[in-house]
Structure formats: C-alpha cells, structure tokens
Amino acid sequence: MPFSLLKYGLNKDYPFEKNADLPVPSELKSSYDVVIIGGGGHGVATAYYLAKYHGITNVAILEKGYLGGGNTARNTAVIRSNYLTSEGVKFYSESVKLFKELSNEFDFNIMYSERGQLTLAHTDATVRSFRQRTEVNKHFGGRTELIGPAEIKELVPTLNMNPAHMPVLAGLWHMDGATARHDAVAWGYAKGATQRGVELHQLTEVTDVIVENGKVTGVKTNRGTIQCGCAVQAVAGHSSLVAAKAGFRMPITTYPLQAMVTQPVKPFLDQMVSSSALHCYVQQTGRGEIVFGGGSDPYPLYNTRSTLDLKEGLLAHAIEMFPFMANLRLMRQWTGITDMTSDYSPIMGLSPVDNYYLDAGWGTWGFKATPICGKTMAELVASGGKVPELIKPFAMDRFNVFRQVNEMGATAASH
Amino acid sequence: MKIMNCPLNGPRNISEFVHGGEVSQMPDPNSCSDMEWADYVFYSDNAIGIVTEWWLHAPSGYWFIAERHTASDEIIRTFDASEIFNQRYEFPIKAEEAVV
Numbered sequence: 001m002p003f004s005l006l007k008y009g010l011n012k013d014y015p016f017e018k019n020a021d022l023p024v025p026s027e028l029k030s031s032y033d034v035v036i037i038g039g040g041g042h043g044v045a046t047a048y049y050l051a052k053y054h055g056i057t058n059v060a061i062l063e064k065g066y067l068g069g070g071n072t073a074r075n076t077a078v079i080r081s082n083y084l085t086s087e088g089v090k091f092y093s094e095s096v097k098l099f100k101e102l103s104n105e106f107d108f109n110i111m112y113s114e115r116g117q118l119t120l121a122h123t124d125a126t127v128r129s130f131r132q133r134t135e136v137n138k139h140f141g142g143r144t145e146l147i148g149p150a151e152i153k154e155l156v157p158t159l160n161m162n163p164a165h166m167p168v169l170a171g172l173w174h175m176d177g178a179t180a181r182h183d184a185v186a187w188g189y190a191k192g193a194t195q196r197g198v199e200l201h202q203l204t205e206v207t208d209v210i211v212e213n214g215k216v217t218g219v220k221t222n223r224g225t226i227q228c229g230c231a232v233q234a235v236a237g238h239s240s241l242v243a244a245k246a247g248f249r250m251p252i253t254t255y256p257l258q259a260m261v262t263q264p265v266k267p268f269l270d271q272m273v274s275s276s277a278l279h280c281y282v283q284q285t286g287r288g289e290i291v292f293g294g295g296s297d298p299y300p301l302y303n304t305r306s307t308l309d310l311k312e313g314l315l316a317h318a319i320e321m322f323p324f325m326a327n328l329r330l331m332r333q334w335t336g337i338t339d340m341t342s343d344y345s346p347i348m349g350l351s352p353v354d355n356y357y358l359d360a361g362w363g364t365w366g367f368k369a370t371p372i373c374g375k376t377m378a379e380l381v382a383s384g385g386k387v388p389e390l391i392k393p394f395a396m397d398r399f400n401v402f403r404q405v406n407e408m409g410a411t412a413a414s415h
Numbered sequence: 416m417k418i419m420n421c422p423l424n425g426p427r428n429i430s431e432f433v434h435g436g437e438v439s440q441m442p443d444p445n446s447c448s449d450m451e452w453a454d455y456v457f458y459s460d461n462a463i464g465i466v467t468e469w470w471l472h473a474p475s476g477y478w479f480i481a482e483r484h485t486a487s488d489e490i491i492r493t494f495d496a497s498e499i500f501n502q503r504y505e506f507p508i509k510a511e512e513a514v515v
Contacts, residue, residue, distance in 0.1 A: 029450050105421075240459070240460065240461035240462065241461075241462070241463065244460070244462065249454070249458045249459065249460060249461075250458065250459075250461070251457035251458050251459070252461055253436075253459060253461055254460070254461055254485075298430075298433070298434065299434035300430075300434065300461070300485060301485055301486070301488055302463050302485050302486045302489070303486055303488055305488070307417070308416070309417075309430060342457055399453050399457040399458070400448065400449065400450050400453045401453075402449075402453065
C-alpha cells in the first residue's frame with residue numbers, strides 16, 4: 001500500500017486531465033449542433049441522453065456559474081409521483097422509475113433512498129382530493145394508499161396528531177416517495193455526458209440569443225459568439241430573462257423559495273412528512289439533519305435573501321407537527337429562485353422561436369423530474385422538434401388555449 | 416418585518432399586503448384574440464428592475480400601485496391607482512348577454 005501510493009505520487013501522468021471526472025474544455029468552438037443554456041440537473045441530463053440514446057455529441061452546455069450550482073443544489077431533494085392529473089402522474093412516475101436505476105447507470109452512488117412520503121389531511125376537502133390522487137396514482141402503477149390516523153401514528157410515532165388544533169384526519173401514504181443526493185445527480189449526468197464528448201463550459205454566460213427569420217442560429221456569450229443548430233433553454237428562475245433575449249414573454253413569475261436545516265440528531269424520522277394546511281414539509285437527511293421547506297415567498301423577487309418572518313411562520317408549524325424540535329437549532333438556511341407557473345405544472349417543448357426549445361416553469365418541483373425531463377427533452381431535440389407524447393400537455397401553448405394542467409393541490413406545501 | 420407604505424393607511428407590515436401582478440394595459444375583451452387575452456392574463460415580463468405592480472392592503476381591501484425593484488426589493492413609491500386609471504372602465508355588455 002505505501003509503495004503503490006508512492007508510485008502515484010511520483011507518476012508524472014497523475015493527476016492528469018484524462019483521469020478527471022469532468023474534463024475542462026479550454027476554448028469554445030465556433031459552432032455546435034446543440035447549445036444547452038444552463039448547466040443544472042435538467043441541462044446536463046438532456047445532454048447525457050442526447051449523447052447516450054441519439055448519438056448527438058457536438059453539444060455545448062453553457063453555464064454562467066458552476067455545474068449544478070443553482071436550484072439543483074438548493075432543492076430539498078424530494079422524489080415522488082403522487083400528483084393529481086393523469087398527465088402529471090404519468091410524467092412523474094416515469095421519472096421515479098429512472099431515478100431507481102440511476103446509481104447503476106452512472107456507476108456512481110446518488111444515494112437514492114426510498115423512504116415514502118406522507119402528506120397529512122386536516123379537512124374533509126383534502127381527504128376527498130387524497131382519494132382522487134390515490135386512485136389516479138394506482139391507475140398508473142404508483143404505490144399510494146389513503147391511510148387513517150391509527151396507521152399514521154404507527155408509521156410516525158413522533159408526529160403530533162393534533163397540530164395547531166387541526167386534527168390529522170387521514171394521510172396520503174406514497175410508498176414510492178424517495179430522496180437522493182441532488183449534487184450527485186448533476187455530477188453523474190455531467191460525467192456521463194462529458195465522457196461521451198459533450199462539452200461543459202462553466203463561467204460562460206449567454207448574453208444574447210441570435211434569432212434570424214424566426215429561427216435561432218447562435219448565442220452570444222461572455223467568451224464570444226457561437227453558432228448552433230438548435231438551443232435548449234433550461235435556466236429555472238431566470239427563464240423569463242433568457243426568453244426575453246430570444247424575443248418572447250413567458251407565463252412565468254419568479255419567486256424566492258426558502259428552506260433550512262437543523263443540527264444533526266439521531267435517526268427518528270424515516271418518512272418525508274408534509275402538510276399542505278400547515279404549508280410545511282419535514283424530512284431527516286442521511287446525515288441526521290432535519291430539512292424544513294414550505295411554499296414560495298408571498299411576492300415575486302430575484303433575490304436569495306433570507307427573511308425572519310418566513311422562518312418564524314414555517315418553524316412554528318414544523319414545531320406544531322413535531323413539538324420536540326423546539327429544542328433543536330437551525331444550522332443553515334438558503335434560498336432558490338423559482339420560476340412559478342400559474343397552474344403549477346412545467347413548460348416543456350416548443351417556443352415561438354424555431355429550433356429553440358423550452359425547459360422551464362419548474363418552480364418548486366424540478367428536481368424530481370430531472371431524469372424524465374432530460375430524456376424527453378433529448379427526444380424532442382433529436383427529432384428536430386417532434387414533441388414526445390409524455391410532454392405534449394406541458395407545452396407553453398396550453399396557456400394560449402386555456403388548457404392548463406392544474407397541479408396546485410398536489411404541491412407538498414401549497415403556495 | 417419589512418414595511419410598506421400604504422397610500423391609504425400609512426406604513427404597515429408587508430405581511431398585510433398581497434401582491435397583484437404587473438400593471439399592464441387590458442385589451443378589449445370583446446374584440447381581442449384569445450392569444451391577446453391569454454397574454455394579458457398569464458404572461459408577464461418578469462424582468463429585473465423597477466416594475467409597476469398592483470398591491471392590495473388586505474385588511475382594508477384597498478388596491479393601489481407600487482414601484483418596486485425586483486432584485487433589491489426596494490419599494491420606490493406607492494400611490495393611489497387613480498394616478499394611472501383616472502377613468503371608470505365600463506365593460507361593454509353584448510346584446511345576447513344583457514339581462515332584460
């Protein structure tokens with residue numbers, strides 16, 4: 001062992017770029033078949049599937065910051081498919097299936113952990129909507145049950161069954177609910193994509209989108225202008241701003257979303273527990289920290305600042321659910337900038353500009369869709385604009401014909 | 416807590432206010448296309464900079480207009496909606512919809 005270590009230390013070829021997980025391309029080429037704007041989970045997943053299934057590797061991912069440094073690093077890493085509409089459930093179920101295989105596919109542990117998600121109902125109206133969600137989920141092969149207070153008590157003994165004087169009437173028990181290490185998902189996809197020849201350019205900001213005769217032909221960046229056959233926009237909270245460079249408006253409003261985590265404690269909470277009436281969800285990470293999240297801020301803003309009022313409100317509710325948490329201390333807080341749509345569903349597919357594809361409107365629910373979104377966006381790009389069935393309902397056009405996909409009631413913490 | 420200056424009630428906690436979206440010109444609902452109406456209802460500039468937007472002081476049910484910077488969250492000015500909307504808008508009723 002000491003000798004082999006010494007051999008590494010004296011080896012001139014090590015560390016060497018060819019050994020790097022993520023090769024750093026030095027210069028931008030003058031032209032690419034596909035330019036992906038945004039190096040978050042969605043962007044790198046799209047590049048990965050383009051290279052893997054469609055053999056398209058002349059691809060540049062342009063990221064103004066660093067890989068997975070935006071909402072990919074800021075979400076609370078919840079994976080679930082217990083949505084309300086059949087369009088939503090079908091789409092997110094495919095994502096859960098892909099997530100289960102990702103560690104094997106990457107040969108890299110994304111720490112996928114199937115813990116189950118429990119959503120609490122405090123009113124008859126919520127119980128009714130849970131019944132519907134249970135049936136829709138089962139219909140599409142998901143594992144979801146409506147359970148009563150006795151079963152809830154057994155699943156989560158530490159839960160207060162009468163939080164904020166709102167007795168828990170029932171629970172939507174979604175056994176497919178899981179969590180994974182969000183950074184690892186982005187790294188795994190980026191590694192797989194770059195190994196196949198995709199170029200990941202960090203610290204490369206798109207400053208303008210070049211549109212000629214209604215068709216995208218290139219992008220200007222802080223490192224020079226490049227031509228492209230087509231472009232994919234996957235920039236989350238900054239969707240409206242990049243779309244404006246391409247010359248169109250989007251049905252999106254950007255809100256901050258704040259989350260926080262406590263000091264680590266012994267494992268006590270296996271499930272992810274949420275209550276839409278209390279606008280709060282709680283889960284314990286593999287490290288023992290307890291993550292709290294809620295709804296977006298009450299008004300739009302492009303700022304990752306922290307507010308005391310949101311923390312007070314959210315934590316008051318979290319303590320109602322798990323009273324002993326009042327003794328814990330907060331360790332970190334952070335904010336993401338979320339691109340909210342009015343129907344709480346994403347926008348995927350074509351845009352008013354030809355060959356310019358949209359992956360936006362992911363608001364507070366983007367992480368869980370990373371694999372299936374990348375896969376379907378890659379199909380869309382590879383086919384030259386033929387929208388896959390699975391994402392047809394999520395076209396931006398749906399707002400023009402008043403055919404929204406309403407998932408507001410299925411958010412973990414209603415907004 | 417952040418304070419907003421209500422043109423009617425003076426400085427109040429921001430938690431008493433509800434955001435109502437960007438101020439924009441309403442197209443004529445009887446003559447505009449579906450696309451124009453959808454654009455008015457759902458689409459927005461969502462830009463970074465000083466925007467003019469509707470706000471509601473919920474306890475008093477009072478709608479007014481504010482100029483606010485969407486990155487710094489600085490509230491530049493709040494004023495009564497009559498500064499911009501100084502004429503009453505009558506929704507034209509189509510003949511077949513009118514209750515006789």
